[in-house]
Amino acid sequence: MKKPNINWNEIDNVILDMDGTLLDLNFDNQFWLHHVPVCHARRHGISKQASLDIILPRMQKVRGSLDWYDIHYWSRELGLDILTLKQDLVNLIKIRPGVHEFLNALREQNKTVWLATNAHHETIPVKLDRTDLWSYFHQIISSSEVGFAKESTNFWYHVNKRHPFNPQKSVFIDDNLAVLRVAKRYGVRHLLAIGRPDLSGEELIQNEFPTVDHFHEITPLPNRP
Numbered sequence: 001m002k003k004p005n006i007n008w009n010e011i012d013n014v015i016l017d018m019d020g021t022l023l024d025l026n027f028d029n030q031f032w033l034h035h036v037p038v039c040h041a042r043r044h045g046i047s048k049q050a051s052l053d054i055i056l057p058r059m060q061k062v063r064g065s066l067d068w069y070d071i072h073y074w075s076r077e078l079g080l081d082i083l084t085l086k087q088d089l090v091n092l093i094k095i096r097p098g099v100h101e102f103l104n105a106l107r108e109q110n111k112t113v114w115l116a117t118n119a120h121h122e123t124i125p126v127k128l129d130r131t132d133l134w135s136y137f138h139q140i141i142s143s144s145e146v147g148f149a150k151e152s153t154n155f156w157y158h159v160n161k162r163h164p165f166n167p168q169k170s171v172f173i174d175d176n177l178a179v180l181r182v183a184k185r186y187g188v189r190h191l192l193a194i195g196r197p198d199l200s201g202e203e204l205i206q207n208e209f210p211t212v213d214h215f216h217e218i219t220p221l222p223n224r225p
């Protein structure tokens with residue numbers, strides 16, 4: 001897999017995904033593939049497998065769209081209060097190794113740092129409260145507020161309209177290849193993928209984008225006095 005090689009002198013703007021990039025995707029996998037089916041099964045008096053058989057095709061149908069990321073959509077679809085259920089697993093919300101050091105180094109270098117996430121805007125506080133990451137970001141951008149998922153180039157047009165930035169002087173890091181491809185099409189110059197979005201899961205094997213395995217690989221060195 002390609003290793004990242006960022007010249008930080010060329011970068012003004014650092015745009016970061018949240019789940020699977022700054023945070024371990026294990027929470028989301030456990031939540032959607034275990035906790036939600038179990039609660040759905042309990043509510044409807046069916047087995048977990050029967051519940052998965054109902055939920056997974058529905059997920060497949062809307063994958064990558066705003067609905068897929070919309071907690072209210074899933075609350076309606078499944079008859080569950082998704083936001084409240086997330087509280088059950090908050091102890092699984094974890095920052096990936098090296099993230100604080102990376103974000104501190106960016107701050108030190110006066111980079112503009114944005115969080116750009118497909119997470120619904122109401123779920124962002126659940127993650128950021130738990131991890132104490134709020135203070136690192138100059139902008140927090142949720143696709144639910146932009147009106148387009150990151151899988152659409154419209155997402156980037158609207159972001160640039162609201163918060164003008166130079167894609168040529170930007171780095172964008174995301175664990176979703178479809179999202180990275182769209183950012184490339186839009187013209188974001190420096191694009192990095194994540195080697196293992198779920199730290200308890202499989203490695204993401206690909207050769208399209210340089211891969212971050214640990215944030216220390218790309219953390220800018222401190223400015224010399």
Ligand SMILES: [Mg+2]
Binds near residue numbers: 017174
């Ligand atoms: Mg992600």
